[in-house]
Amino acid sequence: KEKEMEVTNKTILTEFILLGLSKYPKLEIFFFVLCMIIYMIVLFGNSVIILLSILDSHLHTPMYFFLSNLSFLDICYTSSFVPKMLVNFLSTRKSMSVLGCAAQMSISFAMGTTECVLLAVMAYDRYVAICNPLRYPIIMKRTVYVYLTALCWLIGSLNSLFQTILTMQLPFCGKNVIDHFTCEILAVMHLACVDISLNELIMLVATIILTLTPLLLIFVSYVFILSTILKIRSAEGRSKAFSTCSAHLTVVIIFYGTILFMYMKPKSKASLTTDKLIAMFYGIFTPMLNPIIYSLRNKDVNAAVKKMLSRKLYLQKM
Numbered sequence: 001k002e003k004e005m006e007v008t009n010k011t012i013l014t015e016f017i018l019l020g021l022s023k024y025p026k027l028e029i030f031f032f033v034l035c036m037i038i039y040m041i042v043l044f045g046n047s048v049i050i051l052l053s054i055l056d057s058h059l060h061t062p063m064y065f066f067l068s069n070l071s072f073l074d075i076c077y078t079s080s081f082v083p084k085m086l087v088n089f090l091s092t093r094k095s096m097s098v099l100g101c102a103a104q105m106s107i108s109f110a111m112g113t114t115e116c117v118l119l120a121v122m123a124y125d126r127y128v129a130i131c132n133p134l135r136y137p138i139i140m141k142r143t144v145y146v147y148l149t150a151l152c153w154l155i156g157s158l159n160s161l162f163q164t165i166l167t168m169q170l171p172f173c174g175k176n177v178i179d180h181f182t183c184e185i186l187a188v189m190h191l192a193c194v195d196i197s198l199n200e201l202i203m204l205v206a207t208i209i210l211t212l213t214p215l216l217l218i219f220v221s222y223v224f225i226l227s228t229i230l231k232i233r234s235a236e237g238r239s240k241a242f243s244t245c246s247a248h249l250t251v252v253i254i255f256y257g258t259i260l261f262m263y264m265k266p267k268s269k270a271s272l273t274t275d276k277l278i279a280m281f282y283g284i285f286t287p288m289l290n291p292i293i294y295s296l297r298n299k300d301v302n303a304a305v306k307k308m309l310s311r312k313l314y315l316q317k318m
């Protein structure tokens with residue numbers, strides 16, 4: 001008899017409810033406005049980076065190819081959950097279809113993994129550029145960097161596809177309230193009515209491999225980069241060499257710093273909402289920072305912006 005109940009219940013689940021901030025309705029408007037503004041900046045800043053790296057021939061280098069891909073990733077990542085989250089802030093019925101949930105989960109997970117791997121590829125690019133400058137054009141050929149980027153996308157997508165399928169094939173029987181802003185994969189997993197320890201283990205192992213291996217590669221690259229930079233005699237040469245990788249290093253520190261901060265900090269039951277808010281906020285805040293970091297610290301990007309603006313003024317005068 002109980003078996004039967006489970007089977008019928010399993011077919012009932014067609015949607016999830018995302019709790020979000022429903023316990024604090026007054027905060028919802030505030031976060032709606034805040035997230036809307038940040039999302040607009042994310043879209044604008046990252047589109048500018050992509051446009052510049054396509055239009056400006058000075059930026060037709062591997063570094064800007066990777067960077068525009070990073071911007072594209074950030075746009076996809078935020079767009080996978082922010083619009084729905086914004087709608088949910090304003091509506092009383094915060095539902096999400098099972099299919100929509102799976103799509104959102106897989107896209108954001110794929111983008112996260114791809115970004116980890118891409119940051120390692122970018123570190124390798126900086127390593128070759130600084131430690132092996134003469135052979136850089138030969139090593140980082142167009143086919144090589146396009147292939148490397150495609151490989152990052154492949155790794156990210158496969159991992160996400162695998163994890164999403166593992167999660168969505170779990171039997172759900174009735175419990176469908178996700179105490180989160182998005183269809184976060186772990187939160188969804190916890191709704192299943194079977195033992196999920198194996199799923200959690202697989203997820204943990206995959207996450208450790210896919211975040212720590214890139215981190216290790218980045219670390220090794222920067223050890224070589226720093227030792228090369230310190231050997232440069234002139235102070236001017238040293239700061240010039242460092243300036244080509246400082247933006248990447250800043251992005252890496254923010255990205256991995258956020259991940260480590262999230263996982264290392266003790267989880268307190270009392271401030272669960274605060275934890276989720278912080279997690280959500282970082283999720284849209286860091287994609288906003290990447291273009292800012294790269295354009296503030298970079299003469300090439302600034303020059304490209306100025307050139308594009310002046311060209312536009314020139315065209316208007318004609």
Ligand SMILES: *[C@@H]1O[C@H](CO)[C@@H](O)[C@H](O)[C@H]1NC(C)=O
Binds near residue numbers: 146147149
């Ligand atoms: C990102 O990389 C892929 C694979 O190499 C490429 O096809 C695509 O055009 C790139 N996108 C951007 C915006 O640079």
